[in-house]
Amino acid sequence: MTENELGAILREMYDGAPGGYQVANIHLFGIKYASDILENNYKATDIVRASGINSSYATEVSKGIKLAKYVEPKVR
Template sequence: MDQNKLGTYLKEMYSNAPEGYQVANIHLFGIKYADDILKNKYKVIDIVRASGLKKSYATEVSKGIKLSKYVVIKD
């Protein structure tokens, strides 16, 4: 998956989050797509730029990537 597609998914997860859960969904994005991001050595800031969200959200995506080692997503 390329960075632009990941940016689209990030924007969708942010936009579709319930009120007050936008940042949590950014963390969830990092958890969910950590393998793709790490495997392809993508820069988080480039994904955030592709999403059109604030650059400061790169930190939140990075937190999600770090958490991915420790959590399992519930369906």
């Protein structure tokens, strides 16, 4: 998956989040896509830039990537 594809997914997750849950969805994105991001040595800043959301959210993507070692998303 390319950085642009990941950026589009991040944007979709951010825009589709219920009110007040945008940052939680950014963390969830980092958790769900951590393996793709790490395997390709992508930078959170580049993915966030590709998404078009505020660049300060790169920190939140990084937090999600780190959390991926310890949690799994629930399947609904």
